Amino acid sequence: MPVWLRLRCGVERRNVVALGLVLVVAAVFAAQHFWSGRTQSVPPPEVVGAAGQGGEAEPSPAPGTPPGTPSGTSPGPDAGTSVSGTGGVVVDVGGKVHDPGVRRLPAGSRVADALRAAGGVRAGVRTDGLNRARLLVDGEQLVVGAPAPAGVGSGPGGGAPGPVPSGPGTAGSGGSTGAEAGSTGAVAGSTGTGTGPVGLNTATVEQLDTLPGVGPVLARHIIDYRTEHGGFRSVDELREVNGIGEKRFADLQNLVRP
Incomplete structure (x- = not known):
């Protein structure tokens, strides 16, 4: 200074x-x-994937994957809809249902589910021989449509049927009329459908159809087995026919004979 x-x-x-x-x-x-x-300025927080079991972070979804889609799964029209292989059962529903045919159902389905998939049982059809709660087995055949057993006909008085008439157009076991019922009545005397057990080696499809739990498809299987094996030697051979299980065999064993 x-x-x-x-x-x-x-x-x-x-x-x-x-x-x-x-x-x-x-x-x-x-x-x-x-x-x-x-x-x-504060930097945005870093997004870290949720840690899965074992401490490994789950991979982030691929671009374009809809929210909620599990990682590693690509969405598609067939995702989650297939029940083939070990994930389902395939059964053949036949007989007196609205829409018979082969049906593919989820594993664990029961007989009631198969009937529902086939459109339901037709009106007036008895299902006494069906266990609706039974689990289905892959490849089995389910036959529906056993008519009313003998003694519940619609003849006069509604009582037990009388002697089997031989004229056409009249059924001897169920009181039904028509061409099919007439053919049943015409051959009833030779097989004993009106007075005794049905002969497995001589009965026709129409006669077997009158048995409880047996429809046209199962009756055809019985006849096919009879043709392939040269006839039935005992009633126990019914167990070997496709579509006859223990429950159905128990219902039929006292109503048939070789």
Whole structure:
């Protein structure tokens, strides 16, 4: 500082140095306070996949995958709809249902599910020989449509049927009329459908159809077995016919003979 300025202001040099240091400290403090009070941008949080079992993170879904689709599964029209292989059963529903045919059902389905898939049982058809709660087996055949057993005919008085007439158009075992019933009545005398057990080696499809739990399809299977094996040697051979299980055999064993 010039001598003339020190003499004029009456300020010594050490006082000027001290004042300068104070100003420098104040400037540094003000700059630090301003910098710390400045608004800073916060980075967005990083998305981390949820950890699965074993501590491994689940992979993120591929681009274009709809929300809710499990990882590793590509959506498609056939996803989750196939019941083939070990995931379902295939059964043949025949007889007196609205829509007979082969049906593919989920595993664990029961007879009632197969009947529902075939459109339901026709009106007036008795299902006494069917266990609707039974689990279905893959490849089995389910035959529906056993007519009313003998003695529940619609003849006069509604009682037990009388002797089997030999004229066409009259059924001897069920009271039904028509061409099919007439053919049943015409041959009833030779097989004993009206007075005794049905002969497995001589009965026709129409006669076997009158048995409880036996429809046209199962009757045809019985005749096919008879043709292939040269006839029935005992009633127990009915167990080997396709479509006859233990329950149905128990219903038929006292109504038939070899």
